[in-house]
Amino acid sequence: MGSGSPLATHAIAPAVVLRGDGAWDEARPRIASLCHQPVLLGRSAATAPHRQRLKADLESDGLVPSAAQLLNDCCEDDLQRISAEITACANDAVIAAGGGKVLDAGKLLAHRLQLPCITVPLSAATCAGWTALSNVYSPSGAFSGDVSLDRCPDLLVFDHGLIRQAPPRTLASGIADALAKWYEASVSSATSHDGLVQQAVQMARVLRDQLMLDSREAMADTTSEAWVRVAEACGLTAGVMGGLGGARCRTVAAHAVHNGLTQLEACHGSLHGEKVGFGILVQLRLEERLGGNQLAGQAHRQLLPLLRELGLPVCLDDLGLASASLSDLQQVCAFACREGSDLHHLPFQVTIGALLEALVGAGEAIPTPPSRP
Structure with a gap:
């Protein structure tokens, strides 16, 4: 300091x-x-x-x-x-x-x-x-x-x-929860001048890279070294970022979406990390559309197929919300946007309507922008 x-x-x-x-x-x-x-x-x-x-x-x-x-x-x-x-x-x-x-x-x-x-x-x-x-x-x-x-x-x-001995679904959920450390910390804390926060953000980036490399093998073979690295990344290393970098390195929109989704009984069968992983996709859509961040679109295109391969929910239907009413989805968004929500760690304002649009379109691929001549 x-x-x-x-x-x-x-x-x-x-x-x-x-x-x-x-x-x-x-x-x-x-x-x-x-x-x-x-x-x-x-x-x-x-x-x-x-x-x-x-x-x-x-x-x-x-x-x-x-x-x-x-x-x-x-x-x-x-x-x-x-x-x-x-x-x-x-x-x-x-x-x-x-x-x-x-x-x-x-x-x-x-x-x-x-x-x-x-x-x-x-x-x-x-x-x-x-x-x-x-x-x-x-x-x-x-x-x-x-x-x-x-x-x-x-x-x-x-x-x-x-x-x-835990069901494979729990490891996939842990992977999604741990991946969120980078997507949330990088948008909320990347411009911090605090050395510990900067180091926590970079640790989150390394964590993401390791999970991107090892997750598929870890899910396929629990006897592999990849499984050890991934399980410890999810259960141990992911905890370091919040302790080192503070609350702003812990949670942003992905966890705010999780918190909103828990307000609906239909989502109670989904694991914590499953809702958080879906929340990452929502956050990236917000960054791309409201923040004008083309890198967020690229990140969405990279992450979406991995989450699908791991059997994680990427759309409302996957979360058991195929028949959710507009009122239900607005309740999710209103809770996620409430005063004091982690959502407001984003560097731009998010309305209930904008969040609803991102929620509905989270699992849709973001088109690659045309290359410059």
Whole structure:
């Protein structure tokens, strides 16, 4: 920061990150040094066998874990209920094992109760296991807002063996979410004079390039080195940009579109990164049409076929919105354009009507401009 600049505070990374095959077993002595009676937080029935194994391992290490389960997304109803359970059980740490919403809930509970936080991602669908941020939703799954936390987790356990067992769809979703780091950070922060922000933007560019090169092979072969690079890029590296570069490096229009889409029940079956990936296409259309940025059109032409190959949604129909009414789509756009939305990090004004047009045309190819004679 330059002379006279306000003090900046950064929560950049977990205190300890263990990654690779067997990371969970390696983490067990560290967990025992952090707590004796942790709560093990989870949600889905699909990951229940993994959580049972983790709980059994903790018990064999002499710990006394209790289990807690989210009934919805990371919402206040669940947070209040589980917070009371933790207090009643005198738990001394929170271990969150699951997808992004479980990890967000675990981090927020640990933050509020001032307990050690251990994150154990069970997919590479988001970087929530890394960050000092939690997204909060309504009980029905509509995005409400985000909460900045005072620190990243005390321990992040990124066990490749656990991650490999997640459905391939979760990795594709993670790829889309991680790709957004470049498209959002570059438009919101590329002109910053802050050295850390500049470095975060360039890290996001390298991250995008690696995902462009490795994603297809990673999706085809979970035993490949490409899979390792991509899974760690999505679950680990993608978390660095927001911590290093701050909020403006985290989210812009792509995430604002995600937040708007969550207001519709028909979209609740789509994963976080699936909505964000669609949001990138929307953002690029806005940049090309409203910002006059021909490079955004080129980026759209490059990204669209990759998202299709990965089985990610690229149009409203893919998101289950084929029969959505005009009123529904306007609700999405109104939420994305509301005061304080990340959408306003774009360097130009976006109206509800302009966003609606970009939303409808997101999956249509942008024509290549004619070459100059």
